[in-house]
Amino acid sequence: xSSDTDNRWEKKGKPTINLRFYLKxxxxxxxxxxxxxxxxxxxxxxxxxxxxxxxxxxxDEEMLDFVTIAQSSPGPIAVNGSLMVGYHLAGIPGALVAxxxxxxxxxxILTVVSLGYKAVADNPIIAAAFxxxxxxxxxxxxxxxxxxxxxxxxxxxxxxxxLFVLSFLALFVFKVNIMIVMVAVILxxxxxxxxxxxxxxxx
Amino acid sequence: xxxxxxLFASFFQIGLFSIGGGYAxxxxxxxxxxxxxxxxTAVEFADLVTIAEMTPGPITVNSATFxxxxxxxxxxxxxxxxxxxxxxxxxxxxxAKLYEKYAQQTLLKRILEGVRPVVVxxxxxxxxxxxxxxxxxxxxxxxxxVVVSIISFLILNSRRVKIGPIALLAIGAVVGIGYxxxx
Numbered sequence: 001x002s003s004d005t006d007n008r009w010e011k012k013g014k015p016t017i018n019l020r021f022y023l024k025x026x027x028x029x030x031x032x033x034x035x036x037x038x039x040x041x042x043x044x045x046x047x048x049x050x051x052x053x054x055x056x057x058x059x060d061e062e063m064l065d066f067v068t069i070a071q072s073s074p075g076p077i078a079v080n081g082s083l084m085v086g087y088h089l090a091g092i093p094g095a096l097v098a099x100x101x102x103x104x105x106x107x108x109i110l111t112v113v114s115l116g117y118k119a120v121a122d123n124p125i126i127a128a129a130f131x132x133x134x135x136x137x138x139x140x141x142x143x144x145x146x147x148x149x150x151x152x153x154x155x156x157x158x159x160x161x162x163l164f165v166l167s168f169l170a171l172f173v174f175k176v177n178i179m180i181v182m183v184a185v186i187l188x189x190x191x192x193x194x195x196x197x198x199x200x201x202x203x
Numbered sequence: 204x205x206x207x208x209x210l211f212a213s214f215f216q217i218g219l220f221s222i223g224g225g226y227a228x229x230x231x232x233x234x235x236x237x238x239x240x241x242x243x244t245a246v247e248f249a250d251l252v253t254i255a256e257m258t259p260g261p262i263t264v265n266s267a268t269f270x271x272x273x274x275x276x277x278x279x280x281x282x283x284x285x286x287x288x289x290x291x292x293x294x295x296x297x298x299a300k301l302y303e304k305y306a307q308q309t310l311l312k313r314i315l316e317g318v319r320p321v322v323v324x325x326x327x328x329x330x331x332x333x334x335x336x337x338x339x340x341x342x343x344x345x346x347x348x349v350v351v352s353i354i355s356f357l358i359l360n361s362r363r364v365k366i367g368p369i370a371l372l373a374i375g376a377v378v379g380i381g382y383x384x385x386x
Contacts, residue, residue: 031369032369033259033260034259034369035259035368035369035372036259036260040261041325041326041329041330042329042333044326045326045330045368046368046369049359049367049368050367050368050369054367061319064315064318064319064322064323065302065306065315065319067322067326068315068318068319068321068322069295069298069299069302070295071322071325073291073294073295073298074218074219074220074221074290074291074294075218075221075263075287075288075290075291075294075295076221076261076262076263076264076288076291077261078260078261079261079264079288079291079292079295080291080295083291083292083295083296083299084295084298084299084302087295087296087299087300087303088299088302088303092296095292095295095296095299096292099288099292103260103264103284103288105259105260106258106259106260106261106264106265106268107260107264107268107280107284109258109259109260110254110258110260110264110265110268110269110272110280111268111272111277111280113254113258113269114254114268114269114272114273115272117250117254120254120257124383125380125383127383128379128380128382128383128384129376129377129379129380130257130376130379131337131345131347131348131379131383132351132375132376132377132378132379132380132382133372133375133376133379134333134336134337134348135337135338135347135348135349135351135352135355135375135379136351136352136355136371136372136374136375137333137337137372137375138330138333138334138336138337138352139351139352139353139355139356139359140355140359140368140371140372141326141329141330141333142327142330142331142334142352142356143355143356143359143360144326144330145323145326145327145330146360147360148323148326149323149327152319152320152323159317160316160319160320161320163317163320163321163324164320164321164323164324165324167320167321167324167325168324168327168328171324171325171328172324172327172328172331178325181321181325182318182321185317185318185321186314186317186318188317189313189314189316189317189318190310190314192313192317193309193310193313193314193317194310196313197309197310
C-alpha cells in the first residue's frame, strides 16, 4: 500500500467570492449530495475529499469542528455541514447556496421516485449499480477515517488516542447513541480545559 | 389550517427535533406522518424507509419530498422541504457566526479539540457499518464487494492515481451493473 496519503494537502485559503465561486460551490454541494446515500457521515467523507483535499477551501480541523457542530444541532448532518462550509467561505449567501445545492438532489430524485417507486425498487440493473456503489462508499468512508486518524496518532499524545478508542468502543461495540458520547466528551473537555486554564494561571 | 400549512408545520417540527442523524428522526416522522395526519399508511411508510435508504440525501428531506408530493404535488414538495430545513438553517447560521467569532478562543478551541477524536471514531464506525452492509454476511462475504472495496481504498489512498470520490462511485455503479450482467 502506498504510504502517500492525501494528508499533505495544502490549504489554499478562502477563494475569491464572485459568481464563478457561487456556481462552483453550488455544483460541488449538488454533486456531493447526489451521492450521499447511507447517512450523514458519507457526505462528511466526500466533503473532506472534495473541499479539503481537492479544492483546499477548508482544513481538516475546521472540517471536524463543522461535523461536531452539525452533528449536535437539529436537522440532517449533510445540510448542516454544507451550510457551515458555505457560511465559512462566503457568509450568509454562501450558506444559502450550499444549502440549496445540498437539498435539490434529494428533492428532485424523490419527486421522480415517488411517481413510480415500485419499478425502481425492483429493477435489477439499479440494484446492481447500488451493490457496486455501496462497496465504493464503504471504502471512501474508511479511507477518510484512516486519513483523519493518522495525524491524531502522529501527535503521540495519550488523551486523543484514548478518547478515540473509548468512543469507538462505545459507538461500535456497545452501540451507544452518538449524541450521548458527544455530550459526555464535551462535558469532559470543558472540565479538563477549565483545570488546564487554572493550572496555567497558577504557574 | 390549510393542508400546505399543516405540511409546513409538521416538517418544521420534525426538522427542529431530529438531532443526531437520520435514524433518530424515523420515529418522529412516523408519529407525524402516519399516526397523527394519516398522510401515509404504515406500508407506505415502510416503502419510504426503503427508498430513503436507496436514494441519496438526508432521510428527513427525502420524507418531506415524498410526503409532500403524495399529499399536495410539487407545491407540497417545496413547502414540506422548506419547513423541514428552516430550523437547521436558522440554528446553523447562528452557530456558524458564533464559531467564526469564538473558534480561536482557548476554551472553545480546547473543547472542540477534545471532541475531534470522537468524530473520527464516529466516521470510522459509520465506515465499518457501510462495509458490513456492502459485504452482506461477515462469515461468507460477497467476494465482488470485497474486491471492489479493497481496490477503491487503494486508489483513494494513492497519490499517483487521481480519481475523485464521485468519479469512483460512478465507476462502482458501472462495475456493479457489468458484474451482474456477466454472472
